[in-house]
Amino acid sequence: MPWCPQCRTEYRPGFTHCADCGVPLVDELPPEAPSEELPPDDSLRRPRDPVHLLHCPTTLDADATLALLRSFGIPCFSQPDMGAEKIYTGFCLTGEHIYVEASQAEQAREIVRGFRRGRGRVDPADAAALMEQAGEPAGDSPPSNPFATARTVVSVLFALAVVVWFFRWFFG
Numbered sequence: 001m002p003w004c005p006q007c008r009t010e011y012r013p014g015f016t017h018c019a020d021c022g023v024p025l026v027d028e029l030p031p032e033a034p035s036e037e038l039p040p041d042d043s044l045r046r047p048r049d050p051v052h053l054l055h056c057p058t059t060l061d062a063d064a065t066l067a068l069l070r071s072f073g074i075p076c077f078s079q080p081d082m083g084a085e086k087i088y089t090g091f092c093l094t095g096e097h098i099y100v101e102a103s104q105a106e107q108a109r110e111i112v113r114g115f116r117r118g119r120g121r122v123d124p125a126d127a128a129a130l131m132e133q134a135g136e137p138a139g140d141s142p143p144s145n146p147f148a149t150a151r152t153v154v155s156v157l158f159a160l161a162v163v164v165w166f167f168r169w170f171f172g
């Protein structure tokens with residue numbers, strides 16, 4: 001099977017060039033060289049062997065935790081509890097789960113524990129500073145963003161509407 005030596009995509013026989021990279025395909029993929037494959041900021045790649053680290057009650061908490069871990073160079077990602085409302089509002093009412101690489105789980109746990117012990121909960125100011133540090137626009141943190149606050153209100157109203165509708169359907 002032909003492979004792209006650059007993005008490591010497998011192609012069906014008959015293809016000669018990678019559609020994405022434009023480089024000639026090779027018959028056999030060279031062994032992976034991790035130091036060359038990784039993006040410049042190692043913490044931004046996805047964990048290879050993800051394990052569950054902890055559950056954050058809010059999206060803000062989850063974002064701050066991700067930024068905190070990435071500032072220590074630990075690859076991580078979050079997954080919403082249910083997810084549907086996050087797609088529509090960018091916010092998750094049920095919280096989010098944080099995942100890290102298995103080999104770094106213990107280190108990540110220490111970082112989060114130390115951060116919470118020393119500073120209490122992740123507060124919005126910390127979150128903004130951490131986001132900035134992680135290279136994300138600080139203006140996106142909910143407390144300073146009226147649009148984000150409006151989104152939260154809309155999600156709460158939406159959730160209430162669903163509950164009311166359910167009760168009327170169930171008991172009505």
Ligand SMILES: [Zn+2]
Nearest residue numbers: 004007018021
């Ligand atoms: Zn390619």
